[in-house]
Amino acid sequence: MENETGISDPVTDFSETDSESNLTLNAESKSDSSRSSNEREVVFEAINLSFAYPGSSPILKNINLKIYKGDFTIIVGLNGSGKSTFAYHLNGLYRPTSGRMTVFGLDTKFRKNVSAIHRKVGIVFQNPYTQFVGNTVEEDIAFGPENLGLDREEIKKRVSTVLEAVHLKDLAYQDPSTLSGGEAQAAAIAGVLAMDPECIVLDEVTSMLDIAAEDRILNLIDGLRERGKTLVYISHNPKDLLKADRIIVFDKGEISFDGDLLDYIASGKYRLPDMVELLKHLRENGMNISETISDPKEAADEILKQIRSK
Numbered sequence: 001m002e003n004e005t006g007i008s009d010p011v012t013d014f015s016e017t018d019s020e021s022n023l024t025l026n027a028e029s030k031s032d033s034s035r036s037s038n039e040r041e042v043v044f045e046a047i048n049l050s051f052a053y054p055g056s057s058p059i060l061k062n063i064n065l066k067i068y069k070g071d072f073t074i075i076v077g078l079n080g081s082g083k084s085t086f087a088y089h090l091n092g093l094y095r096p097t098s099g100r101m102t103v104f105g106l107d108t109k110f111r112k113n114v115s116a117i118h119r120k121v122g123i124v125f126q127n128p129y130t131q132f133v134g135n136t137v138e139e140d141i142a143f144g145p146e147n148l149g150l151d152r153e154e155i156k157k158r159v160s161t162v163l164e165a166v167h168l169k170d171l172a173y174q175d176p177s178t179l180s181g182g183e184a185q186a187a188a189i190a191g192v193l194a195m196d197p198e199c200i201v202l203d204e205v206t207s208m209l210d211i212a213a214e215d216r217i218l219n220l221i222d223g224l225r226e227r228g229k230t231l232v233y234i235s236h237n238p239k240d241l242l243k244a245d246r247i248i249v250f251d252k253g254e255i256s257f258d259g260d261l262l263d264y265i266a267s268g269k270y271r272l273p274d275m276v277e278l279l280k281h282l283r284e285n286g287m288n289i290s291e292t293i294s295d296p297k298e299a300a301d302e303i304l305k306q307i308r309s310k
């Protein structure tokens, strides 16, 4: 399958060999974020959603929101603000104490809907070790595609592709519980990628990765985006925000901001990452630097070019 740029995505695009799967994305499912919200397909909808853990006061309080197909939404918020608790609602793992959560129109309160939702929404947990079910990394990654009923050849191909994509080929036969934090995060991501779900929820999945591994995962995310996947990404990393279509801020179980990056910056809630802040100052002081730069090397080249041309 080719992506929007016309280049075939060799990484985790399984659609060519998986044309029968209901998880397959095709050209029609590419991002439609340019359309107005009332004509766009709603993937997740929370309606007056509140949630309390047994015996405790509400953690999520009257959340109302819609997340649209193909969007890349980032959720941020302080520790304990309810981000992970909300993420668990997105595939029916948790159900609202009151109110409703629907996924592709299916209410998560009905058990029969939840297995259909699990096929469409993959979630990578904040703590990857809680996610593993296999005795080896390879077995663990194969588990999801096996549950989808895919044939052996397809499963083998998927496992091998995702292991390569996250650079874990050498650890294929290792017990996942013995992996380092970063390796475990990569393996958990691979497990979800192997299922090729329509929507992927990633809960602080790069917190234990080194810079090279983090870049690999961010590139994978870019590829998924280009293929029209709906992505919900919980992140503490300010640089991730530069990529988002939409930013949602959780504050003590409530949504305190919901909008795009420009609105977020204007709201004063966001401390710009140092590099972006630096570029802003340079621009304000007359240097002609493109607004689209988000990579430090690109920024350095641009600054040097400007200085040398004086």
Ligand SMILES: Nc1ncnc2c1ncn2[C@@H]1O[C@H](COP(=O)(O)OP(=O)(O)OP(=O)(O)O)[C@@H](O)[C@H]1O
Binding pocket: 053, 056, 059, 077, 078, 079, 080, 081, 082, 083, 084, 085, 086, 126
């Ligand atoms: N299983 C649980 N039982 C009881 N309380 C819980 C449970 N899990 C989380 N909590 C509480 O719910 C609140 C929200 O936790 P949650 O993990 O959703 O926050 P978070 O925004 O994801 O935080 P972080 O940024 O640290 O990951 C916290 O006060 C936490 O202590």
Ligand SMILES: [Mg+2]
Binding pocket: 083, 084, 085, 126, 203
């Ligand atoms: Mg969390």
